[in-house]
Amino acid sequence: MSKSPLSIYVHIPFCVKKCSYCDFMSFASTPEEMERYRDALLREISEAEGSAQYEVQTVYIGGGTPSWVSPCLLAEILDALRIKYEFAPDAEISMEMNPGTLKDGALEIYRSAGINRISIGCQSLDDEELKVLGRIHTSEEFMTTFKAVRDAGFDNINVDLMSSIPGQTAEKFRRSLEGVLELSPEHISVYSLIIEPGTPFYTLYEKGELDLPSEDMVLETDRMVRRVVAEKGYKRYEISNYAREGYECRHNLVYWQHGDYRGFGPGAASLMGRHRFTNTRDYVEYMKAPGGEKEEDFTLTLREAMEEFMFLGLRTCAGVSEEKFRLKFGKEITEEFGDVIKDQVNKGLLVHENSHFYYTEAGMDVSNVLMSEFLE
Numbered sequence: 421m422s423k424s425p426l427s428i429y430v431h432i433p434f435c436v437k438k439c440s441y442c443d444f445m446s447f448a449s450t451p452e453e454m455e456r457y458r459d460a461l462l463r464e465i466s467e468a469e470g471s472a473q474y475e476v477q478t479v480y481i482g483g484g485t486p487s488w489v490s491p492c493l494l495a496e497i498l499d500a501l502r503i504k505y506e507f508a509p510d511a512e513i514s515m516e517m518n519p520g521t522l523k524d525g526a527l528e529i530y531r532s533a534g535i536n537r538i539s540i541g542c543q544s545l546d547d548e549e550l551k552v553l554g555r556i557h558t559s560e561e562f563m564t565t566f567k568a569v570r571d572a573g574f575d576n577i578n579v580d581l582m583s584s585i586p587g588q589t590a591e592k593f594r595r596s597l598e599g600v601l602e603l604s605p606e607h608i609s610v611y612s613l614i615i616e617p618g619t620p621f622y623t624l625y626e627k628g629e630l631d632l633p634s635e636d637m638v639l640e641t642d643r644m645v646r647r648v649v650a651e652k653g654y655k656r657y658e659i660s661n662y663a664r665e666g667y668e669c670r671h672n673l674v675y676w677q678h679g680d681y682r683g684f685g686p687g688a689a690s691l692m693g694r695h696r697f698t699n700t701r702d703y704v705e706y707m708k709a710p711g712g713e714k715e716e717d718f719t720l721t722l723r724e725a726m727e728e729f730m731f732l733g734l735r736t737c738a739g740v741s742e743e744k745f746r747l748k749f750g751k752e753i754t755e756e757f758g759d760v761i762k763d764q765v766n767k768g769l770l771v772h773e774n775s776h777f778y779y780t781e782a783g784m785d786v787s788n789v790l791m792s793e794f795l796e
C-alpha cells in the first residue's frame with residue numbers, strides 16, 4: 421500500500437537574545453538545557469502515533485535559532501525521525517540559521533545529517549537597521565555566513581529580508597535587496613515587519629515612538645521587490661516568496677496546499693487530515709510531558725477545511741486547483757464559494773484559467789482582504 425506524504429516541523433526554541441519585534445516561542449538558554457530539550461523532543465518523536473502510514477517528503481527545523489544549538493543535537497533529532505518515519509529519497513530537509521551563530525565544523529555535520537536547504541535570517545544589510553531590530557549580527561557576519569554555507573556545498577539557500585523596518589527608506593531597502601541578489605541565493609523571502617503585542621516594538625508603537633513607513637511606501641516597496649527580483653530571474657510564487665525555477669520551498673507549499681504536517685516541540689502545530697492539534701507553548705509544561713499538553717486539539721468541520729484550503733491556496737501565485745478541491749472535498753469550488761468567486765472575478769482581482777483560480781497582481785496587493793471573504 422502506498423504511503424501518504426507528510427511534512428515535519430521541528431521547533432528549536434533557543435535564541436542568543438530576543439529581537440525587538442519577535443513574538444516567536446524562543447529564549448536564551450544553556451547547553452545543558454538544550455540537551456534536556458533534545459531528550460524531550462526525542463521522547464515526543466518516539467511516541468508519535470500512526471507514523472507507519474506516512475512517507476516524509478519535507479522536514480523543516482525552525483525556531484528560534486537552530487544553528488545556535490550543537491549541530492550533533494540536530495543530527496540526533498534527524499536520526500530519531502528517520503527511525504520513526506520512512507523518508508522519501510529526495511526529501512527536502514531545511515534548517516534556519518542566523519549569522520553569528522555558526523559553530524566550527526557545523527556545516528559538514530549538517531550535510532552528513534542530510535540537511536540540504538539552509539534558510540539564513542539576514543533581514544537587512546544596513547547595520548543601523550539591524551541594530552534597530554535588535555539582531556545580534558552585522559551585515560558583514562551575514563556575508564561570511566552565506567559564503568561559508570555556499571562553500572560547504574549547499575546549493576539551495578534562502579535569505580530572509582525584512583521591509584517596513586522603522587526608519588527604512590525605499591532606497592535603503594533596495595540596497596539590501598540588491599546586495600543579497602548579488603550573492604545569487606536560490607530563494608528569497610521578503611516579509612514586512614509586523615508589530616506584535618507583547619514585544620518591545622509594540623510598547624514603542626503604543627507610545628508613538630516607532631517611525632514606520634506609510635502604507636503607500638509599503639506598496640511601493642512591494643512593487644519594487646517584484647520588479648527587481650523578476651529582472652534577476654526569480655519567480656514570485658507566494659505573496660512574500662520568490663525562487664529560481666525548481667527551488668520553491670516544498671515544505672511551505674505543503675502548508676499552503678493544506679497537506680498533512682506534523683509539528684514537534686512547544687507551540688508546534690499539526691494537521692493530519694482534518695485533525696488539527698498544537699502543542700502547548702508553555703516550555704515548562706512541554707518539558708513535563710512532551711507532546712502531551714495541547715493548546716488546541718479539534719477536528720475541522722468540512723466547511724472550515726474548505727475555507728482553509730481556499731485562503732491558504734490563494735496565497736500562492738498558482739492559486740487553487742479545481743481538481744484538487746474536487747478530490748479532497750467531493751464537490752466543486754463554485755458550489756461552495758460561487759458568490760465570492762463571481763464577485764472577485766468580476767472586479768478583475770481573481771482569474772479562472774486552466775482549472776485554477778488565482779489572484780491577479782492587483783488582487784495580490786489586497787489579498788488579505790480578499791482571502792477573508794472566503795471565511796463564513
Ligand code: SF4
Binds near residue numbers: 434435437438444483
Ligand atoms: S532570531 Fe528569530 S526567533 Fe530568535 S528572537 Fe530574533 S526573530 Fe525571534
